[in-house]
């Protein structure tokens with residue numbers, strides 16, 4: 513039983529939230545597996561590259577991307593385009609999932625990216641969950657917490673804001689609870 517935290521991060525901002533999600537998840541007794549999609553430019557990262565078997569066997573998925581002209585980063589989209597076999601077999605159906613991200617500016621498209629990342633997850637039949645309005649981060653007028661998922665906004669005061677980290681931890685805990693409940 514594990515949460516697969518699959519993310520792309522060139523500058524470390526999405527990775528910061530990925531680490532917080534892992535902390536929240538492991539606090540609930542569920543293992544977190546931090547992975548990157550296969551690199552398209554051959555660049556090495558500190559994280560292992562995801563395999564399709566890891567996606568197939570995960571208990572749940574947290575998918576994270578920087579905002580790239582209002583869309584998710586290409587390596588993530590490219591990875592999902594290799595998952596038709598999992599779509600055909602329905603192996604991801606009913607697995608809980610959530611999304612997270614980062615952008616440089618406050619209205620630079622982070623919400624569009626978060627919503628866009630839910631689309632392949634919904635096509636796969638996953639159970640997408642977001643950030644409920646009990647999360648204090650949603651009442652803040654700065655930073656990147658959204659109902660669709662936590663995000664980090666670089667140009668919104670000093671980042672990361674504590675409520676951005678707290679919201680990411682809460683998403684990790686929420687996904688872990690769902691994984692346990694559905695196991």
Ligand SMILES: Cc1cc2nc3c(=O)[nH]c(=O)nc-3n(C[C@H](O)[C@H](O)[C@H](O)COP(=O)(O)O)c2cc1C
Nearest residue numbers: 521522523524525526578579581582615616617620
């Ligand atoms: C090609 C490219 C396109 C980007 N497009 C946007 C954008 O549309 N809106 C925005 O606010 N930031 C944009 N950014 C900035 C990144 O989303 C932002 O720096 C983010 O925090 C990077 O996350 P990372 O440090 O995890 O890689 C873009 C960056 C790159 C390299």
